[in-house]
Amino acid sequence: MLGGGQLGRMFIQEALNYDVHVHCLDPDSDAPCKHLATSFQHGSLQDYDTVLQFGLDKDVVTVEIEHVNVQALHELEGRGIKVFPQPAVLAIVQDKGLQKEFYQKNGLPTADFRLISGKEELLAKNLPFPYVLKWRKGGYDGKGVQIIKSTTDLENLIDTPFLIEQLVPFTKELAVIVARNETGESVVYPTVECEFSPEINLVEFLFAPAEVSQEVEKEAREIALKVIQSLNMVGILAVEFFLTKENQLLINEIAPRPHNSGHHTIECCYTSQFEQHLRSIVNSPLGSTKLITPGVMINLLGEPGFEGIAKYENLENVIAKEGVSVHLYGKQTTKPFRKMGHVTIYGPDLEVLKSTGRSVAKELKIKA
Structure with a gap:
């Protein structure tokens, strides 16, 4: 596995159940996978020779x-x-x-866009505000995404190729996880609803299942299947959507790996996204994606203003609650907005779970 972060850690926890040996490469010498992996190599994921040599004696390489x-x-x-x-x-x-050109070529719905070579071309275009600006490469977890509302927002841009998108007035942000193995068998998880933090553009709450019509649910699943089949991809894929006021689904982005929008599947589905990814890449039969129970997922982020050895405030109070599962990622040090773990709250009533989730989010704080 290229990468040894929390996604790799949760993948290994599932792989151990099948006696599958997982070797990890990561640029962080103290990555979360370090003590769980069969072997751990400290090295660059971007270096050609490092990645090549790491993969030469493996049966399967994934990310x-x-x-x-x-x-x-x-x-x-x-x-x-x-x-x-x-x-x-x-x-x-x-x-x-x-990505955008792929959606366009394959008749997949997405917001209108244009590609810009760099800052000079962008300023020369004098595009009407507002619009969404994204770095074409290198953006991650909200980095490299900015809503441009005026010329002031253009002053401190780095000079890199950009993707410019129409600003979509959406009512909900949704996500669908889909998986496919080498034989072409595909499965789709129920649609979830994501609530993002406007401050850092990261998922703050996830609700499963999403509160959408049967028509929207059916269309979201069909589009996700079409994406993975058009890519001819093997593995697990997250497809993120905007739902417009007209109930139209537009693809925002895709991620070809286990994803934040699938963490609830550990407790809430018959087969977790991590086990499903394992099954797909070793060409095993895929598992059931049915929800066992509704759920709410909360990301645990480092509190602003704190950096150092992590301290979890009110953790014991939270784990005493029924239907609350805490997953800590094994990161010893915290810093503002660093992903340190997640909490899943599950039970029969989604509205009750939402209320409990918001309470837990206020109670459980990661400081130093």
């Missing part, structure tokens, strides 16, 4: 982050190593402009 050296993965694939998701898929996902 928990898409920002990796695709050329090395192409070489591994050419040498007969199974690489899932395939390097061609990762190349599309790494470039938001290529």
Whole structure:
């Protein structure tokens, strides 16, 4: 596995149940996977030789982050190593402009867009405000995404290729997880609703199932299936949507790996997204995606103003609550807005879960 963060950690926890040996490469010498992996290598995910040598003696190479050296993965694939998701898929996902062109080419709904070579061209275009600006490459977890409302917002931009999107007046942000194995078997998880923090553009709350019409649910599942099939991808894929006021679904972005919008599946579904990813890349039968119970997921982020050895305030009070599961990611130090863990609250009544979730979010704080 390229990457040794929390996604890799939760993947290994499932892989251990099947006696699958997972080896990790990560640039952080103290990454969350370090003490769980069969072996752990400290090294760059972007360096061609490091990635190539790491993968040469593996049966399957996969990723928990898409920002990796695709050329090395192409070489591994050419040498007969199974690489899932395939390097061609990762190349599309790494470039938001290529992503958009892929949707357009395959008749997949997405917001209107244009591609801009850099800051000089953007300023010369004098585009009407407001619009959404995204770096074509390198953006992650809200970094490299900005709503441009006036010329003031353009002053401190870095000079890089941009994707410019129409600002969509949406009513909900939704996500669908879909998986596919080598034989072409595909499964789809029920649609979830994501509530983002406007301050840092990260998921703050996730609600499963999403409160949408049967028609929207059916369409979201069909689009997600079409995306993974059009990519001919093997593995697990998160498809993020905007739902407009006219009940139209527009694809925002995709992620070809386990995703924040699937963490609730550990407690709430028959098969977690992490087990499903494992099943898909080793070409096993895929598991049931049915919800066992509604759920709410909360991201645990480092509190602003605190940096150092992590201290979890009110953790004991939270884990004493029925139907509350805390997942800490093994990160010893915290800093503002760092992802330190998540909490899943599950039970029969989604409205009660939402209320409990908001209470837990106020109570459980990560300081130093």
